[in-house]
Amino acid sequence: MSAATRATREIVHVTTTSRAYDVHVGEDLLRHTGKLIRKAVDADKAFVVTDTNVAPPYLERIKASLAAAGFSVSYAVVEAGEQHKTLQTYGSILERMATANLTRDSIVVALGGGVVGDMAGFAAATYMRGIRVVQVPTTLLSMVDSSVGGKTAIDLSRGKNLVGAFLQPSLVIADVACLSTLRPEVFVDGIGEVVKHGVLADEQLFEKLARTPLAQNARGSYLTHIIARNVAIKRDVVGADEQEHGVRQTLNLGHTIGHAIEAASKYTLGHGHCVAAGLCYVARAAERMGWAESGMAARIEACVAAQGLPTASNIPVEQLVEQATHDKKRHGAGVNLVVPERIGHVAMRHVTLDELTHIIELGEQPCE
Numbered sequence: 001m002s003a004a005t006r007a008t009r010e011i012v013h014v015t016t017t018s019r020a021y022d023v024h025v026g027e028d029l030l031r032h033t034g035k036l037i038r039k040a041v042d043a044d045k046a047f048v049v050t051d052t053n054v055a056p057p058y059l060e061r062i063k064a065s066l067a068a069a070g071f072s073v074s075y076a077v078v079e080a081g082e083q084h085k086t087l088q089t090y091g092s093i094l095e096r097m098a099t100a101n102l103t104r105d106s107i108v109v110a111l112g113g114g115v116v117g118d119m120a121g122f123a124a125a126t127y128m129r130g131i132r133v134v135q136v137p138t139t140l141l142s143m144v145d146s147s148v149g150g151k152t153a154i155d156l157s158r159g160k161n162l163v164g165a166f167l168q169p170s171l172v173i174a175d176v177a178c179l180s181t182l183r184p185e186v187f188v189d190g191i192g193e194v195v196k197h198g199v200l201a202d203e204q205l206f207e208k209l210a211r212t213p214l215a216q217n218a219r220g221s222y223l224t225h226i227i228a229r230n231v232a233i234k235r236d237v238v239g240a241d242e243q244e245h246g247v248r249q250t251l252n253l254g255h256t257i258g259h260a261i262e263a264a265s266k267y268t269l270g271h272g273h274c275v276a277a278g279l280c281y282v283a284r285a286a287e288r289m290g291w292a293e294s295g296m297a298a299r300i301e302a303c304v305a306a307q308g309l310p311t312a313s314n315i316p317v318e319q320l321v322e323q324a325t326h327d328k329k330r331h332g333a334g335v336n337l338v339v340p341e342r343i344g345h346v347a348m349r350h351v352t353l354d355e356l357t358h359i360i361e362l363g364e365q366p367c368e
C-alpha cells in the first residue's frame, strides 16, 4: 500500500484519469479540516452540506476549522435518511449554493454518510457545470466505500441512484473518532463492505476480520489501519477503471443478491447487512457450481457471522429471484455476476437470468 504512516494517521493517494487526491484516515482530523483543505485546493468559499444527524455533533467544529483557515463558510442541513436523497432535496441544496454566491472557485464540503456524500457530490458535479468537492465521511460505510471513487447520485421514485455523475473528490478526510458516536447497527452495517473487500482482494485482511470483530470504540491505530487498507483496495480498482467499464464491476461482489434482499426488505435492512448476506449466497452457490475452492463459503459465513452480520435472509427465494431479475427481464440477456473463487480472488461471469435463478436457489441453503 502506498500509504505514508504516522502514529494515528494514514494517507492513501488515489490517482484516476480525471483527478489525483489524498485520503486522510486518522483520529481527530475534523479540527484540521480547514488546514487540510487549504493545503489541497485553492478555493475562496466553502459550502458545507450535512444532515440533521451529523450537524449537532460536528457542524460547528467544521465551520470553525474552515473559518480559521480563511474560508468564507456557508452551509445546508438536509433531513437525514435515504428517503430524502431526492430531486427536491438536491434542488434545495443548489438553491442554497446560489444564495451563498458560490462560484467555480468555491468548494463543497460533504460532511456525513453515504447519502450526504452522494447528494452533495452530485450538487457539486452539476452546479455551474461542476465545482470541486471534499468528502468528509462520518460513517464506516462511507469511509471505506462511497467517499472514494467519485460516484455521486440521487434517487428517483423508480429506483436508487438513477441520476448521477462521476466527480472525484479533491480530498477525503476520514476522522475515525466520528465512528464512536454512530448507532451500533450503523457502524456494523459498514463492515459488510469491509468483509467484501477482504474477499475481493486481501486474504490477510479477511483473516484479521475472521479472528476479531471490528470494535466501534477501538482507539489507537487498528481501525485507522483497517480503513486505510480498504481505501487502498478500492483505490487500486477505481484507479484502473474509473467509470466502471470493466474491473470496477468487481466492487459489486455480493451486490446482485444483496440489492435484491435490500429491495425485497423495502430498504428496512441496511445496505452492508444485505451485501454481507448476498456475499454468502453467491459464495455458497459458487462452491456448489464447482466455480470456487472448497471450504471458501464456510469461511466467508464464519467471518460474516463473527462481525455480527447476517449470512442469509428470511426473504423467500421466489421473491429474491423476482427482485434480482425483474428489471433485467425487459432487457433480456443476463447479468455480469462477480463470483468469488477463493479468498482474495474473484472472477466475472456472464450468467443468463435462468442461471441467476439457479444460483440464488443454490445459495439459499446454508453450509453444512
Ligand code: GLY
Pocket: 145, 146, 148, 149, 151, 244, 248, 251, 252
Ligand atoms: N460502491 C462501488 C463503487 O464505487 O464502484
